[in-house]
Amino acid sequence: MERHLDSQLERIRQNLLRMGGMVERMIGRANDALVERDEEAIRQVIEGDLEVDRLEMDIDEACHHTLVRYQPTAVDLRFLVAVMKIVNDLERMGDSAVNIAQSVEQLNREPPLKPYIDLPEMSRVVREMVARSLDAFVRRDVGMAESVLATDDEVDARYKQLFRELLTYMAEDPKTVSRCLHLLLIARNLERIADHATNVAEDVIYFVEGRDVRHRLAQAGRSGGSGG
């Protein structure tokens, strides 16, 4: 039976995917801005954020509306709960992309410190995490969501490595401190985006299986709660 509710959910899903696509593009353009010293890319990232914020509010409103009007249950309810959380994470990713663009703006006022290799690679991995977490949502693919969780550790390791490297630069030559700090901020923001992609993947697992996989340490201390 085709339900009225289905068309509402479909519209929400379409908007969520649009928002996800925009965020992915923003992260990519922020990287272009860095590597190619592209002023236009910086502007696009900052403009993109406006649209992402707008979509966040639209989707939230549509979710509230659907909750009130249809009082959904089971998979429909889990879908909406997951969407409302994913939207929040996507919006934060957008903010991080803007932060990166702003750091790049500062960086581009000076000559490059060195050829950028690690940051673009980190950006690529992070974008892939975002894309895969959203794919997992669309396909209801728990395996794919779990692979995103695994990749987060890789990103964390890269961030730590970059941190050490930049520390050495700064110690050796204080004139590089300003640039190093901006590069560090960029790495930090990429690492944050990866964390948000991890949250999205966790929400996908909740949506598909009704299973809460967050905070394993805290879970161990809970009595189990009701309803799993």
Place this chain on the structure above:
Amino acid sequence: MSRDAEGVETRGAAAATEAEGGRSAGAAAVTEAERVVEPVATPSPPEDRAGETGRSVREAVRGAPRAGEPEPQLPGRAVPGPQAPDAVRVQVPDPVFDLRDLSLWYGDNQALRGITMQIPERRITAFIGPSGCGKSTLIRCLNRLNDLIPGVRIEGDVVFEGETLLGPEVDVNLLRKRIGMVFQKSNPFPKSIWDNVAYGCKLQGITKRSELDEIVERSLHSAALWDEVKDRLHDSALGLSGGQQQRLCIARSIAIEPEVILLDEPCSALDPIATAKIEELMQDLKDDYTQVIVTHNMQQASRVSDYTAFLYLGELIELDETDQIFLKPHKKQTEDYITGRFG
């Protein structure tokens, strides 16, 4: 009966078999589909079913019933279909009713098919399912109201606090004192409010007016009706509103201090405010009575009950904590029903 021991799936044991059950789901689905589409009018003999139920209980799986069935779609596109009649049921705390492979026929028409489940004490258990699924028949088995219908045949057993309810030696009047019932259509006696509540107690031989007064007041208080009727206790009960009449019927049930209250669609004729009052009342009564409610209104089941049993075509599909049923049911049929995809 060794099957009884297996009849109750514990969460731990089921979780252990989860992976295995998920893999076997595809193979099982074929035979299950065949069974569900078979006409209701040609029931399989109960002796055959006994073996089947034994198997099904062992295979009952908590979680991942749809493993191996990728659906790259948004929720809502799944096509409902007959699936997996092997019931999923949790162990309930302090079971007071124990239904054992209960089947019931109205003449040739089988209304209940091998229902095995327990109902917990001092909690609210809701029966949900589409019209004709057997939920009203099932609740009527709990105080033998089906006895009154000619041509009814029952197999299996209903055990209440360790004793069978179905034997000819059971005193049905005494039973219905212990297990009260409230019906869809409120049915106050054409007497005064006071008489309605005191009636059952008088039948039991209580004659002292002061004692009866006390019972009437206490029962009306419990049914959250006292304040509305205390000044007109001797007016006709038929002058009350529908919601008040229904609460009067609950007061009448409570007056004889039953252990169990059965409610068969108690709110279906009431407006939302009267419905809310009955639901509040059910929560207030929870500490003292075991309550079983049949309802068409799934939101009501999710609001009031602690446990929910989903029935379909006379079979128990799933019994679980209400939160679990409405957040993440284990059976696709349950999910399709509560999300409005069929039924």
